[in-house]
Amino acid sequence: MIRLTDFLRVPEPMSTKLKFNMRSGSGAGEAWDLLVDDHPDWLNLSRWRASNTNNNMGDARYLLAWAQYYPYGPNYFIFGGFFRVTPVVPRVIDGYGYDLELLDQHSEYIKRLIIRLGKPIGRQVYLRRYETVQQQLNPEVYELAPDTKLGTFPGYQNVRLRHHELQRIIANDEPSWKDALSSVKGVYVITDLSDGRLYVGSASGEANGLWQRWSGYAHLKNLTGGNRELERMRNELGDAHIVGNFQYSILEIFDPKTKAEIILGRESFWKQALDSRHPHGMNAN
Structure with a gap:
């Protein structure tokens, strides 16, 4: 087993969060569909700042974004990029409160790296801190595809x-x-x-x-x-x-x-x- 945090190193572990995106919430469909199509709403999934603290990135300076890879199952997520996080000023609540800058680090794994979570994920845990995610969700590297994943035939x-x-x-x-x-x-x-x-x-x-x-x-x-x-x-x-x-x-x-x-x-x-x-x-x- 290859632990996620052993495979994807980040410059500031204490200031990095992981976002596990599932459905878009906007009616646009699954997070994976938005990521694979490079749809603008893909970034918006991680830019939202809600009054509910579960939706806030707080003091995070970096973000590892993931999309649920539904062709494999609910516990599988595919990598969507490593971002620098900048809060929007003045502060925005219940709106797009963060600017995200895609960084070159780990960009070669976008739409290729799939992880499997050892524990089921729910809406209450879709945003996690890098330094505790291994203990809480036990993510492991499941697959590194040779090319961008498209998924198995969907029907x-x-x-x-x-x-x-x-x-x-x-x-x-x-x-x-x-x-x-x-x-x-x-x-x-x-x-x-x-x-x-x-x-x-x-x-x-x-x-x-x-x-x-x-x-x-x-x-x-x-x-x-x-x-x-x-x-x-x-x-x-x-x-x-x-x-x-x-x-x-x-x-x-x-x-x-x-x-x-x-x-x-x-x-x-x-x-x-x-x-x-x-x-x-x-x-x-």
Whole structure:
């Protein structure tokens, strides 16, 4: 067992706290979702100063931030950065009372280092002091991933991938994702997050189902899967627009033995239901 405090050393142990973030509290979702998307609310989870002293960093000058890594279980947390803490002046209560500056120390472990707590964590103990956390929660280093963690396959109904995540999954042949996406055909939707326009497509004839179809989109020399409207957008806005704004989700899945015409019929239904055809969406037909 590798103790957390043996692995992550800090310059001022007596002035350092750990924040174990779970849900955002703002309706934005789980802390891990905010961290992996680099969402602004990720920092806000640790910036809040409430009248309840459990929510205050008090005299802490440094912060080790963590997000509950729910794919593994409630006692697993993934590292979100080492920060310098500066209280906002004048003092703010029940608001963002701290400025956080991300430091270079331990930055190589962000979204890679996973710890396991030896004791269950509750709302009353989500903020802990560095010098006592080992005794109180017995955190141990569980995993140091070779690349940024994306989690195991979350279920077909929960897929929501940004393009850089899709690239990494395909490039690394992520086992749980490859097994799941290769075993089904399906209808999917691509969302341009810059304007909300949709493209509905399908994997109806590919031998390896959605995995094979999405592998084309992940390739930086393709990006469009050969679609005419997406090619027009790529020529007009460039590769960076697709990589920076496209998000991929699944609408329906089908057994690999399902006939292509059935899947294409459902694709047509979703185009109509979501109004994804030009000019409102990105489907050319």
